[in-house]
Amino acid sequence: MSDTGEYGHDVPVPDGVVRDGVVQDGPQEPPRAPHRVIGTPPPAEARTLLGTVQEDTRPPVQRELPAGPADAARAKRAERIIAALFILSALAGIGFIAAYVGLEVGTNLDAVLRSNLALGISMAVAFLALATGAVLWVRTVMPDVELTEERKPLASPEATREEFAETFREGAEASGFVKRPLLRRTLILASLPLVAAPIVLLRDLGPLPGTKLRHTVWRKGLRLTIAATNAPIRPADFDSPGAMITVIPEGYANDDDAIAKAAVIIIKFEPGQLTSPTNLNWTVDNIVAYSKICTHVGCPVALYDQTSHHILCPCHQSTFDAPRGAQVLFGPANRPLPQLPMGTDSQGYLVALSDFKEPVGPGFWERG
Amino acid sequence: MSWITVRRRPIAGYAVVLLGLIGIGGTYAALTAHGSPASAAAPSANPQQIGQGRTLFVQNCSSCHGLMAQGTATGPSLIGVGGAAVYFQVSTGRMPAKEIEAEMPRKPPVLNDQQTRAIAAYIQALGGGPPIPSAAQVSTAGADPGLGQELFTENCSQCHNFVGAGGALTQGKYAPALTQSTPTQIYTAMQTGPEAMPVFNDTTITPSEKRDIIAYITQTRTEPNPGGFSLGRIGPVTEGLVAWIGGIGALVLAALWITAKRRVH
Numbered sequence: 001m002s003d004t005g006e007y008g009h010d011v012p013v014p015d016g017v018v019r020d021g022v023v024q025d026g027p028q029e030p031p032r033a034p035h036r037v038i039g040t041p042p043p044a045e046a047r048t049l050l051g052t053v054q055e056d057t058r059p060p061v062q063r064e065l066p067a068g069p070a071d072a073a074r075a076k077r078a079e080r081i082i083a084a085l086f087i088l089s090a091l092a093g094i095g096f097i098a099a100y101v102g103l104e105v106g107t108n109l110d111a112v113l114r115s116n117l118a119l120g121i122s123m124a125v126a127f128l129a130l131a132t133g134a135v136l137w138v139r140t141v142m143p144d145v146e147l148t149e150e151r152k153p154l155a156s157p158e159a160t161r162e163e164f165a166e167t168f169r170e171g172a173e174a175s176g177f178v179k180r181p182l183l184r185r186t187l188i189l190a191s192l193p194l195v196a197a198p199i200v201l202l203r204d205l206g207p208l209p210g211t212k213l214r215h216t217v218w219r220k221g222l223r224l225t226i227a228a229t230n231a232p233i234r235p236a237d238f239d240s241p242g243a244m245i246t247v248i249p250e251g252y253a254n255d256d257d258a259i260a261k262a263a264v265i266i267i268k269f270e271p272g273q274l275t276s277p278t279n280l281n282w283t284v285d286n287i288v289a290y291s292k293i294c295t296h297v298g299c300p301v302a303l304y305d306q307t308s309h310h311i312l313c314p315c316h317q318s319t320f321d322a323p324r325g326a327q328v329l330f331g332p333a334n335r336p337l338p339q340l341p342m343g344t345d346s347q348g349y350l351v352a353l354s355d356f357k358e359p360v361g362p363g364f365w366e367r368g
Numbered sequence: 369m370s371w372i373t374v375r376r377r378p379i380a381g382y383a384v385v386l387l388g389l390i391g392i393g394g395t396y397a398a399l400t401a402h403g404s405p406a407s408a409a410a411p412s413a414n415p416q417q418i419g420q421g422r423t424l425f426v427q428n429c430s431s432c433h434g435l436m437a438q439g440t441a442t443g444p445s446l447i448g449v450g451g452a453a454v455y456f457q458v459s460t461g462r463m464p465a466k467e468i469e470a471e472m473p474r475k476p477p478v479l480n481d482q483q484t485r486a487i488a489a490y491i492q493a494l495g496g497g498p499p500i501p502s503a504a505q506v507s508t509a510g511a512d513p514g515l516g517q518e519l520f521t522e523n524c525s526q527c528h529n530f531v532g533a534g535g536a537l538t539q540g541k542y543a544p545a546l547t548q549s550t551p552t553q554i555y556t557a558m559q560t561g562p563e564a565m566p567v568f569n570d571t572t573i574t575p576s577e578k579r580d581i582i583a584y585i586t587q588t589r590t591e592p593n594p595g596g597f598s599l600g601r602i603g604p605v606t607e608g609l610v611a612w613i614g615g616i617g618a619l620v621l622a623a624l625w626i627t628a629k630r631r632v633h
Contacts, residue, residue, distance in 0.1 A: 135626050228518035229577060237571035244566035245573070246522040267566075302526045305537060305564040312538060314526050319538065 066143045078140035085133035092126035214359045216249075216262040218340060223250040224266065224289065224350040227259075232349040233266070235285040242306035243268040246292060249352070261360055263292040264340050265302050265311070266350070267322055273309070277325035282341040284350060289340035290326045291360040294318055296333040298361045311337065335363055421490030424483055428464045437494055442468060450497020451488030452556040458484040460553055462562075470540030471563060474548070498559045498570075505575055506551035508583035516584030519577055523568065531588045533600030537564060547589060551582045 069075040099118035105111055155161075177184055223232045224247040232250065244267045252258040269286040278288060290311070294301040299315035304322065310329065311320040318331030326337035338360050341353035426435060432443030439445030446454070457463035461475035477484070488500055521530060529535050532546030541564050546554065555578055561567035573581070588601075596606035 139626075226572065227522040228515060229574075233572070238569075239571070240561070240567040240569040242561050242567045243569055243572060244523070245568065300526065302523070303537065304566050305541065306561055306566045307564050308539070310538065314535075317538070 065145060069141055069143060075141050078136055082133045082136050082141070085129045085136070089126045089129035089133065092122045092129065096122040096126060213361075215355055216360060217252055217255075217258045218249055218262055218264075218352040218355045220352065220354050221345060222352045223345065224248075224264065224342070224352065225250045225253075227253075227263070234348050235287055235344065235350065236348075238266065238268055238287060238350075239285075241268050241270045241273075241286070244302070244304040244306070246302060247289070247350075261293060263300065264289050265292050265304065266342075267304060269309075269323060273323045275324055277327065277336075278323065279325070279339055279341070282339055282343075282353065284342055284344055287342070287350070288322070289342045289350075290320075290322070290337040291340065291356060293337075293361040294333060295328075295335045295337060295361065295363060296331070301337065417486050417489045418493050420483075421486035421488070421493075424479065424487050425490055428479065429487070432465070437491060446491050447495035448497045449491060449495075449560065451485075451492040451500045452498040453560040453562065454488040454491045455484060455500045456553055456556040456560060456562055458487060460549070471537075471542055471544075474544055498556075501552060501555050501559075501575075503552075506555045506579065506582060508551065508579055508586060511576075511579040511583035513580065513583040513587045515577065516580030516582070519573065520581050520584050523573075524581070527565075529600045531601045532585050533598075535600075546585050549585070551586065554578075554582050554585060 096119060099115065099122055103111070103115040103118055105115050156164075172178055225232050227246040227248045230248075230250070230253050233245075233247065238245070244265055247264050247266055248259050249262050252262065266287055266289045269288065271286055274280060274283060274286055274288060282289070292300050292302055294313040294315065296313065296316055296318050299313050301311055301313040301318070301320070303312035303314055304310075305312065309322045311322050311326060312318070313320075313331065313333065316332050318333035319329040320326040320333070320337050321329050325339065328334065328336060338356045338358050340356055343351055343353045345351045425433075425437065429437075429443075429446075432440060433446050434440050434443070437446040439447075454463075457472075458479055459477055459481070461477040462472035464478055465472050479487070485500065491497075492499055520528075520532075524532075527535055527537065527543035528546055529543075532549075534545035535543050537543060543565070549557070557565060558568040558573060558578055558581070559570065568578075570578075593601060596610070599605050
């Protein structure tokens with residue numbers, strides 16, 4: 001059995017022997033880092049996490065239980081109560097079946113509610129009475145004696161582990177896994193692409209967003225329409241200072257993905273109220289258009305206070321100064337609401353002059 | 369025609385022409401009330417009502433808004449705000465105000481409906497503006513609460529909560545709950561934009577769409593809302609809180625009972 005050295009647990013390897021293409025150098029006294037082929041088990045003497053087997057030398061535990069409960073009269077009373085609870089549980093269980101079979105559900109909402117109530121109450125009573133009876137049984141009828149039983153060692157006996165290792169060794173030798181390196185290495189080679197496959201599959205989970213987050217559907221000449229009614233707006237219609245309305249791009253009323261980024265609020269001001277850094281070339285008759293998507297985390301920001309001219313975000317109280325380019329006055333947003341370049345078309349309706357000049361919504365690109 | 373021709377006095381002719389014009393105008397307004405209610409809804413103000421309104425204004429409002437409603441340091445000018453603004457402020461009890469607050473609270477109105485309308489007529493006569501809508505203009509009969517809900521969600525719910533339960537704003541201001549608002553009050557609030565609220569004029573949100581919004585607000589009130597505090601219908605939160613605290617407490621007690629040491633008898 002000179003070959004047992006292959007499994008590295010008892011034969012010291014002579015100095016300078018070339019085995020499996022590896023030069024074993026240095027004295028091996030005692031053998032450190034035993035040479036072991038991939039896929040074979042560690043020697044049985046190796047440490048395990050399960051501890052070692054020790055003989056249990058303690059005397060066997062006394063298991064003498066009392067013949068009956070300490071208080072016989074009390075147990076007798078409790079027995080009746082427990083039996084009553086079990087009968088109640090049985091009746092409730094029958095009631096559950098009766099409710100399930102008997103109560104029509106159909107499409108009537110009230111009937112569904114009645115049925116659910118009856119089913120729920122009967123099932124709750126059935127389980128609760130059963131459990132209460134069981135606990136009472138334990139607490140009143142059963143003897144109350146504490147027994148201690150030590151936990152046995154988890155590791156298998158030494159002989160069993162030796163036998164397993166031996167069986168494995170024999171199997172490995174018979175299979176030629178060790179003696180035929182060509183087979184072993186090609187088998188390992190075959191598994192490598194399968195390990196790599198999930199990486200390729202994961203990489204292919206949907207296309208990258210590309211520049212989608214930087215653009216909205218607004219483009220030159222696209223009309224602003226009132227959300228929900230989809231009516232285009234003339235500046236003369238939107239002529240009350242202090243007015244505000246949510247608008248969406250014309251034709252995108254049913255495209256939630258587009259509106260999620262392209263929603264806009266327009267606000268009408270008194271002449272002279274709008275000042276820098278609002279881009280006045282992008283306003284029409286003191287009407288200004290800002291993105292409705294908060295630059296903090298993208299909540300719809302439309303709490304417009306027409307006395308202070310603040311636009312407030314309901315999520316985290318970011319406050320924007322509407323007449324001055326929607327600059328941030330307060331809160332976690334760190335960038336003004338983007339202003340939509342706005343003009344009028346040949347029929348006098350409000351239109352976009354282009355897309356937003358900067359991305360709307362949270363500032364993901366500033367962190368990247 | 370005989371009842372007209374009986375009257376031979378010259379002034380009768382003018383009266384007939386005037387009545388005819390009013391009749392045509394009224395019919396036209398009734399037929400097109402959908403489109404331009406601002407002109408159609410002009411209340412039939414008579415000099416007596418305006419005079420009473422002026423008296424009431426001087427008694428109740430002029431200390432802040434000025435004897436001629438021109439405004440002072442404490443109250444804005446009311447010239448041009450229209451009867452709708454007066455109706456909203458006075459009928460909800462916000463005006464006359466006891467003191468200047470961050471937000472005027474709703475309280476039982478000081479002036480009755482007839483007095484309110486008199487002041488509204490006076491302010492209307494001073495400088496125009498949106499008048500008080502008629503009962504027909506705020507009727508929700510045939511209105512579309514679905515469209516109303518969409519409009520409400522887009523433009524109102526940020527402040528007033530999605531069922532009109534109200535919400536907090538900055539600097540002590542708040543968007544009041546709409547649970548007690550009458551249709552006329554909701555309509556006039558949208559038209560005039562009281563305090564911090566933006567204006568939603570009739571050419572942006574048409575009168576028909578305003579009725580849809582009113583229909584949504586009033587219909588939502590009647591929806592069943594079982595349980596404890598509804599918290600603006602955000603869900604069974606209070607019931608959940610009770611169930612968690614009470615239920616888990618009961619479970620803990622039950623666990624204690626199951627494993628408790630039995631008393632030695």
